[in-house]
Amino acid sequence: MTNLVIAEHNNTEIRPATLCAITAAKQIGGDIHVLVIGKGCAAAGAAAAKIAGVSKVKVADGDAYAHQLAEPTAALITGLAGEYSHILAPATTTGKNVLPRVAALLDVAQLSDISAVVSADTFVRPIYAGNALATVQSKDAKKVITVRTSTFDKAPADGGSAAVENVAAAADPGVSSFVGQELSKSERPELTSARIVVSGGRGMGSGENFKIIEALADKLGAGVGASRAAVDAGFVPNDYQVGQTGKIVAPELYIAVGISGAIQHLAGMKDSKVIVAINKDSEAPIFQVADYGVVGDLFTLVPEFTNAL
Amino acid sequence: MKVLVAVKRVIDYNVKVRVKADNTGVELANVKMSMNPFDEIAVEEAVRMKEAGKATEIIAVSMGPAAAQETIRTALAMGADRGILVQSDAELQPLAVAKLLKAIIAKENPNLVILGKQAIDDDSNQTGQMLAALLGWAQGTFASKVGVDGDKVAVTREVDGGLETVSLKLPAIVTTDLRLNEPRYASLPNIMKAKKKPIETLAPDALGVDIAPRLVTLKVEEPAKRKGGVKVPDIATLIDKLRNEAKVL
Numbered sequence: 067m068t069n070l071v072i073a074e075h076n077n078t079e080i081r082p083a084t085l086c087a088i089t090a091a092k093q094i095g096g097d098i099h100v101l102v103i104g105k106g107c108a109a110a111g112a113a114a115a116k117i118a119g120v121s122k123v124k125v126a127d128g129d130a131y132a133h134q135l136a137e138p139t140a141a142l143i144t145g146l147a148g149e150y151s152h153i154l155a156p157a158t159t160t161g162k163n164v165l166p167r168v169a170a171l172l173d174v175a176q177l178s179d180i181s182a183v184v185s186a187d188t189f190v191r192p193i194y195a196g197n198a199l200a201t202v203q204s205k206d207a208k209k210v211i212t213v214r215t216s217t218f219d220k221a222p223a224d225g226g227s228a229a230v231e232n233v234a235a236a237a238d239p240g241v242s243s244f245v246g247q248e249l250s251k252s253e254r255p256e257l258t259s260a261r262i263v264v265s266g267g268r269g270m271g272s273g274e275n276f277k278i279i280e281a282l283a284d285k286l287g288a289g290v291g292a293s294r295a296a297v298d299a300g301f302v303p304n305d306y307q308v309g310q311t312g313k314i315v316a317p318e319l320y321i322a323v324g325i326s327g328a329i330q331h332l333a334g335m336k337d338s339k340v341i342v343a344i345n346k347d348s349e350a351p352i353f354q355v356a357d358y359g360v361v362g363d364l365f366t367l368v369p370e371f372t373n374a375l
Numbered sequence: 376m377k378v379l380v381a382v383k384r385v386i387d388y389n390v391k392v393r394v395k396a397d398n399t400g401v402e403l404a405n406v407k408m409s410m411n412p413f414d415e416i417a418v419e420e421a422v423r424m425k426e427a428g429k430a431t432e433i434i435a436v437s438m439g440p441a442a443a444q445e446t447i448r449t450a451l452a453m454g455a456d457r458g459i460l461v462q463s464d465a466e467l468q469p470l471a472v473a474k475l476l477k478a479i480i481a482k483e484n485p486n487l488v489i490l491g492k493q494a495i496d497d498d499s500n501q502t503g504q505m506l507a508a509l510l511g512w513a514q515g516t517f518a519s520k521v522g523v524d525g526d527k528v529a530v531t532r533e534v535d536g537g538l539e540t541v542s543l544k545l546p547a548i549v550t551t552d553l554r555l556n557e558p559r560y561a562s563l564p565n566i567m568k569a570k571k572k573p574i575e576t577l578a579p580d581a582l583g584v585d586i587a588p589r590l591v592t593l594k595v596e597e598p599a600k601r602k603g604g605v606k607v608p609d610i611a612t613l614i615d616k617l618r619n620e621a622k623v624l
């Protein structure tokens with residue numbers, strides 16, 4: 067049995083999500099190879115080789131992979147699939163975009179967003195916004211899996227010394243091209259790997275008011291998130307959204323400010339170790355999952371919190 | 376341009392889902408069902424394309440039990456022209472749905488197929504990508520903006536770091552994200568009109584597709600409940616608790 071883990075990286079560094087997928091692969095058992103797909107990604111390949119438990123790193127470096135478009139990337143992975151029993155990727159937007167395409171090309175099902183490994187063919191995955199946990203067994207010869215990063219610890223980034231091998235590019239289907247991107251710039255910790263997350267909801271009232279969330283986050287060294295309502299209203303960019311259809315986070319401390327606690331929001335944060343809610347409505351459902359709740363006006367409480375730290 | 380949209384009938388997003396006592400699944404009896412919210416966004420986008428003169432015909436397709444007719448009717452009331460129901464009481468997993476859609480696409484030859492990014496029941500987020508793979512077409516997933524221009528479509532995608540725009544050759548697959556549009560409510564006259572629009576019903580067999588599930592659900596359980604916490608009177612107490620009780624500060 068050999069697992070192939072598709073790395074999430076920025077050509078220079080391996081992103082933490084990859085380390086969580088590697089932990090899932092370790093629990094499955096067997097050898098672990100990592101595939102780094104990109105352009106000018108040799109440094110990321112070298113970093114992958116250092117991850118504890120990885121026995122081989124394959125690097126596919128080419129123009130077609132500069133933006134990891136789904137069509138050429140899936141074609142490459144499918145071409146390399148032959149020797150692997152399991153193909154895994156973190157359940158990031160990249161993993162979710164590419165892996166189902168790989169699964170269909172291999173004519174196998176995909177297991178989305180697994181939260182536990184039961185055995186080499188049986189996995190647990192949340193369904194219905196995490197209101198139910200399904201234990202599913204795959205009957206396919208190859209398992210194609212995306213991994214919920216919030217429920218697997220990160221494998222140690224050091225300690226390994228895997229061999230690095232270059233692999234040739236696959237034929238590019240040539241049906242898509244990259245036009246541009248608008249990435250959110252932030253000095254704050256990335257949401258899905260932050261130790262503390264402070265999120266704001268509709269109760270913030272405006273994007274301008276998010277400054278008080280950011281001030282608290284900066285005092286705490288926290289990442290900043292939001293509810294769908296806050297994103298839809300244009301207070302903050304889409305990549306802040308925490309929830310069933312946004313990012314799944316499980317920090318040590320999650321602070322929900324002006325968020326009512328709809329099931330779709332809870333789906334993205336209810337596995338946090340400690341949850342704090344600040345809301346003026348004492349009946350808000352968020353208080354049912356919060357370890358500590360403070361009822362009151364966020365415009366007074368949040369600055370008070372920041373100043374008291 | 377012909378546009379095909381895939382619409383799934385799911386438990387309404389407002390329903391508090393309950394796991395069955397025998398752990399075989401979730402309670403579906405007497406539960407409100409609706410169109411998957413992402414599919415409403417897909418229908419809305421197609422209807423706007425038609426209103427803008429870009430789309431000529433919209434076909435709404437659903438796979439599932441006879442009751443999925445209602446979901447197709449909703450799409451027709453929003454502005455789709457006709458419907459296709461692939462009727463089956465069997466469990467249909469994303470790969471099977473993708474294969475059924477491929478078979479329908481072979482007959483209908485649409486230029487653009489719009490699906491939701493995710494069905495809120497199985498939370499798979501697979502079908503559109505699988506369909507694109509089976510057809511060898513380009514895919515624009517998690518779309519927050521779609522612009523058809525000649526034989527190409529520009530899709531702005533919601534990704535973890537922000538937004539990314541790709542250009543796809545038509546025919547292509549698009550899957551919707553929440554910010555693409557705000558779906559309309561069907562007006563009463565349009566609901567009446569929708570009753571007269573045609574729905575064709577097919578069987579999976581007739582499409583020559585093997586729909587056998589590849590994943591077997593062994594059990595479905597309720598997740599561990601969080602213990603309800605406490606309300607604290609003020610920020611000073613909160614900070615004290617976070618420092619000395621929870622030890623996270």
Ligand SMILES: Cc1cc2nc3c(=O)[nH]c(=O)nc-3n(C[C@H](O)[C@H](O)[C@H](O)COP(=O)(O)OP(=O)(O)OC[C@H]3O[C@@H](n4cnc5c(N)ncnc54)[C@H](O)[C@@H]3O)c2cc1C
Pocket residue numbers: 266267268269270292293294295296307308309310311312313323324325326327328329330331334344345346347350362363364365388412413495
């Ligand atoms: C298909 C689908 C997918 C979805 N996916 C997601 C998702 O991934 N993530 C997500 O978050 N949501 C998601 N939602 C939306 C979800 O159902 C809720 O609508 C949303 O989470 C509500 O956001 P909110 O709590 O900020 O707003 P509201 O529910 O409006 O709550 C605002 C809260 O702020 C409080 N408040 C207002 N003013 C103040 C003040 N001055 N001080 C203190 N408190 C104040 C109010 O008491 C209230 O509780 C999804 C919905 C659908 C249909």
Ligand SMILES: Nc1ncnc2c1ncn2[C@@H]1O[C@H](COP(=O)(O)O)[C@@H](O)[C@H]1O
Pocket residue numbers: 381382383384411413414417436437438439467469472489490491492493494495497498499500501502503
């Ligand atoms: N049974 C179905 N009938 C019609 N469309 C479906 C069905 N299952 C999935 N889809 C489409 O595929 C999208 C993604 O579903 P999933 O991959 O199951 O999360 C949905 O939003 C629908 O557009």
